[in-house]
Structures are given as structure tokens and as C-alpha cells.
Amino acid sequence: MFCAYCGREACRGECGRELEPPRYCPTCGRTLEVQVSPTGYRAACRRHGAPRPPEEHPGPR
Amino acid sequence: MTPRALLDSARRALLDERRELAADELRSLAGISDEHVPSLAALAHEVRLERCGPTVEVEGILSAKTGGCPEDCHFCSQSSKFERSPVRPTGYLDLNEVLAAARETQRLGASEFCIVMALRGPDDRTIERVIEAAQAVKAETGLNVAASLGILTRPQAERLAEGGVHRYNHNLETARSFFPQVVTTHSWEERFETCRMVRDVGMELCCGALLGMGETDDQRVELLEQLREVDPAEVPVNFLNPRPGTPLGDRSLVAPLSAIRWIALFRLALPEVILRYAGGREVTLGELQALGMTAGINALIVGNYLTTLGREPQQDLAMLRDLRMPIGALSKVL
Numbered sequence: 561m562f563c564a565y566c567g568r569e570a571c572r573g574e575c576g577r578e579l580e581p582p583r584y585c586p587t588c589g590r591t592l593e594v595q596v597s598p599t600g601y602r603a604a605c606r607r608h609g610a611p612r613p614p615e616e617h618p619g620p621r
Numbered sequence: 622m623t624p625r626a627l628l629d630s631a632r633r634a635l636l637d638e639r640r641e642l643a644a645d646e647l648r649s650l651a652g653i654s655d656e657h658v659p660s661l662a663a664l665a666h667e668v669r670l671e672r673c674g675p676t677v678e679v680e681g682i683l684s685a686k687t688g689g690c691p692e693d694c695h696f697c698s699q700s701s702k703f704e705r706s707p708v709r710p711t712g713y714l715d716l717n718e719v720l721a722a723a724r725e726t727q728r729l730g731a732s733e734f735c736i737v738m739a740l741r742g743p744d745d746r747t748i749e750r751v752i753e754a755a756q757a758v759k760a761e762t763g764l765n766v767a768a769s770l771g772i773l774t775r776p777q778a779e780r781l782a783e784g785g786v787h788r789y790n791h792n793l794e795t796a797r798s799f800f801p802q803v804v805t806t807h808s809w810e811e812r813f814e815t816c817r818m819v820r821d822v823g824m825e826l827c828c829g830a831l832l833g834m835g836e837t838d839d840q841r842v843e844l845l846e847q848l849r850e851v852d853p854a855e856v857p858v859n860f861l862n863p864r865p866g867t868p869l870g871d872r873s874l875v876a877p878l879s880a881i882r883w884i885a886l887f888r889l890a891l892p893e894v895i896l897r898y899a900g901g902r903e904v905t906l907g908e909l910q911a912l913g914m915t916a917g918i919n920a921l922i923v924g925n926y927l928t929t930l931g932r933e934p935q936q937d938l939a940m941l942r943d944l945r946m947p948i949g950a951l952s953k954v955l
Contacts, residue, residue, distance in 0.1 A: 578903075579932070581929075591708075594687075594708070595684075596687075596926070596927065596928055597683060598683065598722055598924035598934075599934065
């Protein structure tokens with residue numbers, strides 16, 4: 561598992577980035593394509609599609 | 622002069638004599654001690670109410686083309702020059718996606734919607750795409766539509782104005798003397814020229830600042846003087862939110878009380894502009910965000926930003942309700 565916010569394998573949320581969309585695929589660590597809109601965002605990995613909801617992968621809430 | 626005398630003098634200048642503060646006066650106010658910042662903020666709030674009224678303008682923004690920008694603005698995660706930035710380029714959003722974002726903005730009670738693209742400057746096809754979107758957004762939602770597409774040619778600026786884009790954002794970002802340290806792929810003068818052109822063709826100019834990149838207090842005052850030269854309708858105040866993988870990625874945040882001090886100084890230097898809370902306010906000000914609303918701010922971006930998230934819009938709307946600040950459109954033209 562890779563941190564969806566800093567992309568490191570070792571990170572378990574201590575990167576501490578608030579108010580950020582996920583940037584890395586939790587499965588493979590590749591950068592995600594992210595589109596932010598006024599009230600939401602969508603993120604997708606070319607290989608693995610949309611990451612699971614944030615509460616299911618490492619990284620800050 | 623004592624802090625109290627400085628504040629009294631500024632108050633007389635702005636509210637009685639109705640003259641603008643000189644650079645020396647702004648520099649003196651910038652240097653007052655921390656314990657006088659609440660008094661500075663109170664004066665700025667009084668000036669804002671007297672010169673602008675109580676209304677607050679709410680805006681939503683959308684990145685309609687993200688990343689892949691050829692410029693090297695050192696604060697920006699969307700530059701193609703910074704290979705360690707995790708922001709991946711996306712294509713242009715289609716009209717339906719822009720309309721969906723405008724509807725989200727409308728539901729928040731906003732009056733303004735800004736379409737932003739990460740570009741050095743647009744080509745003519747992009748201009749037509751933005752005009753089509755602006756007209757569709759206006760027709761469907763009633764929102765006023767602004768755009769931010771980088772450096773313009775005069776025919777492009779004229780076309781946007783004719784096409785219904787009422788306000789154009791092009792930030793100076795920082796003082797002329799500091800600009801070469803944060804951008805090398807275009808000049809401060811190129812930005813200044815686009816700003817002047819925007820006004821010349823009849824659009825409102827939205828021209829903002831980004832504080833916290835390493836500029837000095839004197840350079841912030843220099844920027845205020847330069848903003849006065851371009852005479853914007855709106856000034857968005859951004860605070861650096863250091864982006865991973867960018868040259869400014871390791872810089873510290875502006876201290877909260879310093880942010881309040883400079884919001885107040887922006888209001889005192891620019892008493893009649895729409896002074897908008899923009900990027901970085903959540904991470905910079907935290908619990909002090911309401912204090913900015915009583916330090917000269919009279920507009921805010923609600924919801925998310927271009928590549929980062931904002932706090933819940935309902936928190937901002939509740940803040941405005943609690944402060945008894947009505948929401949509405951502010952404009953020099955409408």
C-alpha cells in the first residue's frame with residue numbers, strides 16, 4: 561500500500577497533508593489524474609481506476 | 622509616531638480626508654507591534670464598511686485545464702518544469718463538466734464563477750471555448766463569469782469582453798523587484814501589460830497577490846503601490862500553501878497574525894476594491910478565518926481551489942451568517 565497523499569510506502573498518514581485530494585494510487589504508487597471541482601474531486605489511476613475512499617487507505621483524513 | 626497616532630492619522634486620511642495612504646504611511650503601519658494588529662484590523666473593517674458596505678461576494682472557481690503549464694512560477698504545482706510535482710496534466714474540460722461545476726457554485730449561493738486554465742496564454746480556439754462556456758453558464762445559472770487564462774493579446778481581450786466575460790483574473794503575485802526570483806519564463810511587465818489591457822477593453826480586472834514567498838515587508842508595500850497603478854476591481858489575497866515538488870515547497874506558512882496584519886494593510890491601501898480571501902487561507906489562518914472578515918475582506922472563494930481542497934462551504938456560509946454579513950454581487954461595472 562502506498563500513501564495516497566505523499567506516495568511513500570512507509571507513510572501511514574504522518575505526512576499530514578490537510579485539504580488535499582489524493583495524488584498517488586494506493587495500489588501501485590503512480591500519480592493519479594485528479595480533477596477538482598468546487599464541491600468535490602475525482603481521481604483515477606491509469607491502471608487501477610478510482611482509488612478506494614480515503615478512509616480505506618493510508619493518509620490524513 | 623506611536624501606534625495609536627499612526628492609526629489615528631490613517632483613519633483621518635481614509636475616512637475624513639478621503640486621501641490614499643502614502644507608501645511611507647503604509648510602511649509605518651506594517652511595522653506596528655503585534656498587540657496593535659487587532660486595532661489595525663478594526664480600522665480596516667471600518668474603512669471597508671464605509672467605502673464598500675457590508676455585502677460579501679461569494680465565488681466558486683474551476684480549473685478547466687490542469688497542469689502541463691510551460692511557465693515556471695515557483696509556487697505552482699501545475700508547471701511542467703517541476704517533475705517532482707504530483708499534479709498530472711489533464712485535458713480541457715468539456716462544456717457539460719464546466720456547467721456541472723457552475724451548478725455546484727450556484728447551489729452555494731455564489732454570484733461569481735471563474736474558469737481557470739493553466740496556460741502561458743490561450744490560443745484563439747481556447748478563447749472561443751471559454752466564451753461558449755461563459756455564455757452557457759450565464760444563461761443557465763445567472764452567475765457572473767470570470768476567466769483566468771494567462772497572458773492575452775489585445776484582440777483576445779476584446780473578444781472575451783464582447784463574449785460576456787465580465788471580469789478577468791491576472792495576478793501580479795508579487796512586487797516587481799521580487800518577481801524575477803519566483804518566475805523566469807515571463808516578466809512582471811508582461812503581466813502588468815495584460816492587466817492594463819483587460820481594463821482598456823472594458824472587463825473588470827481581478828489582480829491578486831501571493832504572500833509568503835520570501836518577499837520583504839517593503840516589497841509588499843511596493844506591490845500595493847503597483848496594484849494601485851493597475852486599478853483592479855478585485856484583489857484576491859493568496860497565502861503560500863507550499864506545494865510538494867515545487868521550488869517553494871519547503872517554505873513555511875505565513876504566521877496567522879501576520880496574515881491578518883497584511884489583510885488589513887491591503888484594505889487600507891486599496892479601500893474600495895473587492896478584497897477576496899483566496900488560496901491558502903485555511904492552512905494559514907486556521908481558527909482566525911473569521912477575523913479576516915473583520916479586517917478588510919469582503920469577498921471569498923468558497924469550496925475547493927484549483928488543485929487543493931477548501932474547507933466545507935457550509936462552514937464559510939455559517940461564518941457569514943454569524944457575522945451578519947449579507948451575500949451579494951459586488952462590481953464596479955454591473
